[in-house]
Structure formats: C-alpha cells, structure tokens
Amino acid sequence: PFLFNLFSDPDIFKLPFGEKGQELFAGLISKYRAPKSAILYEEIGGSSPLHPNTLDQAAALQKKLREVDDFQVHVAQRYWHPLIPEVIEKLSHETFDKIVLLPLFPQYSNTTTLSVINEWVRHGEGLIAPIIIQRFHQHPKYIEACRERIKEKLDQVSGKPHLLFSAHSIPQSRVKQGDPYQDEIEETVELILEDFHGYGHSLCYQSKVGPTKWLEPNIKDELKELKHRGIKNLLVFPVAFVSEHLETLHELDIKYRKVAEELGFNQFIRVNTVQTHPLFIDCLKELVLENCQ
Structure with a gap:
C-alpha cells in the first residue's frame, strides 16, 4: 500500500x-x-489525479522529444504502481543508448529527489547508469509557467490580492543537516515574484507529519497572521508541486479554504499547478536534451 x-x-x-x-x-x-x-x-472524488497527471506530462514530453530523436518516456513512481523497480524490470528487456532519470520535484531535497535516486540505485544495477537531473527550480520556462498559472487566476480576485506561496514542509533537522530544499523554495518564490511588483506576498509550509519540528510558518499560522494584518483576499500558489493531488485538492482546496473562511477572509483562490502547461513541458524537454549532449 x-x-x-x-x-x-x-x-x-x-x-x-x-x-x-x-x-x-x-x-x-x-x-x-x-x-x-x-x-x-x-x-476529492475517490482517487488522486496524480498518476493521470503524470501520464499526461509524460505523453506531452515524449511528443516534444520525438521531434528531435527516438525518445521513450516512462513513468515510475516512488510509492505506488508503477513502482521504480517495476519500471527498471521493464527497461531491462529493452535497449537504450542513454537513460535520463528526471524526478518531478523542482527543488532538490534528500526526502524527495534523493529518495528517488537511492531507490533507482538499489534496483537498477543491471542497467546503464542514468543521467540524473536533480533540480529545475530556477529554470526560466518553469518559472514562467508558474507566473502564467498565477496570472490565470488574478482576474478572479477583487483588487490586488496577497500572494501566498505554500510548499510541502520537511523536518527542520534535515535543513540543519544541509538539505537545500528551503533555500531552493525561497529562490523559486523570488524569481516568480520578479513579475509581480507591488504585490504583498509570503511563504508558508503544509503537510507536516508527526511531532517533530518541521519548516515554518505552517499555513494555518500564516493565515492567522495575514488576517491579523488586515489582508482580505488571497491567491494561493502550491509552489513545490507540479501536479494535482491530495495536498492541493483537499489540504488547500477544502481544509485550509475552510480555515480561511472561518477567519473571515473574503477570498481564498487557489492557483492550479503547472501540470502540462506548454512552458513546463518545454522546460522538461530542454532539461533532457541539455543533459543528453
């Protein structure tokens, strides 16, 4: 499970x-x-759209890459089918000149990107060593795709909203041990904001698990702080996610929207993840081609 x-x-x-x-x-x-x-x-309808979203991204990327060469794009997942070992087994019966491992985490973390790499290493010794793309949090086309997603929702907000960036949290102990995730999240936010001069903005974290200290402020505390400051309209962007799943569709759209309503915000509008935005797919294409040279 x-x-x-x-x-x-x-x-x-x-x-x-x-x-x-x-x-x-x-x-x-x-x-x-x-x-x-x-x-x-x-x-949220009985299932997560994460896998269908990822399949759509893979299909869009393969279409773009095949304009250049005979690429095959496969989806492998860390915790559910098709699992990484299952995809490795499938690839072991095929022949490739190169294998590119592209974790769909914009910002590098030992808890996400490294976990994928380690799982590949544990099971992939029979294959040629993969080219590993570790991050793309500063890629211009990824950043522009994020900006365009935000702009798609701006006309739904009254006046000039406060931009609230929400990222999946990780334990503070990992950051103290050198995990670059928090720095890279902040770098992504800064780059996105270059196109939104004059907007109020803040960064918070969600999805904490367990009793230990995780990155802060958590989203609930940040909502309380923003309300205390007199903010009325929020545009919420899930900055660390590239697909829709439980953390966006339930945690943001249902759980924290309800918290915002109870606190008295006028608007809590959530921005879509980049998914198959053409600029994001172009970003992935460029990453693959640049690393295959």
Whole structure:
C-alpha cells in the first residue's frame, strides 16, 4: 500500500531501529492513517489525479522529444504502481543508448529527489547508469509557467490580492543537516515574484507529519497572521508541486479554504499547478536534451 511504502522510506523517516523496526513503524502508522486517508480521498472524488497527471506530462514530453530523436518516456513512481523497480524490470528487456532519470520535484531535497535516486540505485544495477537531473527550480520556462498559472487566476480576485506561496514542509533537522530544499523554495518564490511588483506576498509550509519540528510558518499560522494584518483576499500558489493531488485538492482546496473562511477572509483562490502547461513541458524537454549532449 501507498502509505506503508511512504513510511518505510528511510530518506523521509530516519529511525534508529533498523530495517525491521522501520517496517514495523510503517505498518503501525499506515494502519492507523489508512481509514482517515480513505475519507479524504472520497472527498476529492475517490482517487488522486496524480498518476493521470503524470501520464499526461509524460505523453506531452515524449511528443516534444520525438521531434528531435527516438525518445521513450516512462513513468515510475516512488510509492505506488508503477513502482521504480517495476519500471527498471521493464527497461531491462529493452535497449537504450542513454537513460535520463528526471524526478518531478523542482527543488532538490534528500526526502524527495534523493529518495528517488537511492531507490533507482538499489534496483537498477543491471542497467546503464542514468543521467540524473536533480533540480529545475530556477529554470526560466518553469518559472514562467508558474507566473502564467498565477496570472490565470488574478482576474478572479477583487483588487490586488496577497500572494501566498505554500510548499510541502520537511523536518527542520534535515535543513540543519544541509538539505537545500528551503533555500531552493525561497529562490523559486523570488524569481516568480520578479513579475509581480507591488504585490504583498509570503511563504508558508503544509503537510507536516508527526511531532517533530518541521519548516515554518505552517499555513494555518500564516493565515492567522495575514488576517491579523488586515489582508482580505488571497491567491494561493502550491509552489513545490507540479501536479494535482491530495495536498492541493483537499489540504488547500477544502481544509485550509475552510480555515480561511472561518477567519473571515473574503477570498481564498487557489492557483492550479503547472501540470502540462506548454512552458513546463518545454522546460522538461530542454532539461533532457541539455543533459543528453
């Protein structure tokens, strides 16, 4: 199950109990959280669009790359099918000149990008070593795709809204150990804002799990602070995500929209993720071609 695979990942949850202890932890937590997660998925239509979104991105990227050469684009997922080992097995029966590993995380983190790389290394020794693209948080076309997504929603907001950037949080301990994620999130936000002079803006974090300290401010505290400052209209952009999933469709669209309404905001409008925006697909195409030279 997805939750068991997620909580079994030592790159996210580093526990001092060894592999068996990690599996026990994952089993207990996933069993506890599964019923709650099922309710959340039911509230967004019964399933996550993450996999369909990713398939659409892969198809769009393959179409672009085949204008240049005979590329094949495969989707591999870290915690649910098609899992990375399953895709590696499939690729082992085919012949390629090069393999490019492109994690769809704009900002590098040991909890995301490195987890993908480590999983590939564990299972991919029979294949040629992949070319690894580790980040694209500053790529001009990715940044412009983000800006255009924000502009698509501007006319739905009364007046000039406050731009609230929300990113998936990670444990503060990881940042103290040198994880560049927070710095890269802030760099992405700064680049996007170059096209939005005069707009109020702030950055917050969401999706914290467990009792340890994670990056702050969390979104709920930031909403309270903005309300205290007299902000009335919010445009919320999920800056670390490139697809729609539970964190956008439920956590932002339902849970924190309700919090914003209860606090008395006039508007809480959420910006779409980049998904298959043409500029984002062009970004991915350029990353692949530049790294294949």
